Amino acid sequence: MNRKADPVRRVIALLIDMFLAGIVYEILDLVLFNSLALLVAWALILMRDAPLLPMGSPGKKVMGIKALRTDGKPLCMVTSFKRNLPLVLGYVAHIFFLFAFSLAPHFGRFLAETLASCVFLLILGTEAWKIFTDPAGARLGDILAGTQVVEEY
Numbered sequence: 001m002n003r004k005a006d007p008v009r010r011v012i013a014l015l016i017d018m019f020l021a022g023i024v025y026e027i028l029d030l031v032l033f034n035s036l037a038l039l040v041a042w043a044l045i046l047m048r049d050a051p052l053l054p055m056g057s058p059g060k061k062v063m064g065i066k067a068l069r070t071d072g073k074p075l076c077m078v079t080s081f082k083r084n085l086p087l088v089l090g091y092v093a094h095i096f097f098l099f100a101f102s103l104a105p106h107f108g109r110f111l112a113e114t115l116a117s118c119v120f121l122l123i124l125g126t127e128a129w130k131i132f133t134d135p136a137g138a139r140l141g142d143i144l145a146g147t148q149v150v151e152e153y
Contacts, residue, residue, distance in 0.1 A: 002072070002150035005065040007131045010149055014087075016059030017048050042088050049147075050080035066152045075147060082145035086127060090120030 021044040028037035048057040049067040051074060060066055067075055067083065075083070094116035130139040142148060 002068065002148070004137045005063075005149040005151055007137060009063040009065055010131055010137070011128060013057065013059030013063040013065060016062060017057055018045065018087075020058055021045050021048075038091075042091060045087055046081050046084045047077060048080065049075045049083060050077040051075065052077070060149070060152075064152050065149050067147050067149050070146050070148055075145075079145045079147060083141040083147050085144065086123055086139070086141045090116075090123045093119035093123075 021041045024044060025037050025041035028040055049060075056066060067080075069075060069079060094113075097112040097116040097119075127139040127141065130142075131137055136142075136148060138148065
């Protein structure tokens with residue numbers, strides 16, 4: 001039987017993966033269009049648990065944990081997408097608010113950035129809260145995809 005992963009190690013693994021996606025975004029933003037660089041960074045977050053890389057998520061590998069389906073099988077691309085979708089929704093909200101407030105410029109970019117940041121922090125905060133309070137350590141993405149994060153032996 002697999003042992004539930006330590007919540008602190010899960011959060012650190014996520015921060016590592018988001019940091020790496022941010023580095024890729026910044027590098028690609030120098031040579032590509034901003035939108036394309038953003039899509040690549042989102043894809044890296046969405047597919048971070050997919051079997052594209054033999055090692056899986058770099059953050060999880062460093063922290064000695066892994067994501068599995070609740071039946072114990074490895075994740076596929078669709079499951080990884082579902083599992084990590086809540087992490088990208090904050091960024092999607094950011095784009096939505098910037099677009100919406102560009103149509104009504106008197107509200108300004110500041111209000112758009114503020115609302116987007118609140119949505120992003122609410123989503124990440126809920127995800128972290130679920131990791132620490134759920135008996136199985138399941139965050140919203142785990143519940144959506146039917147996954148669990150366990151210690152790697």
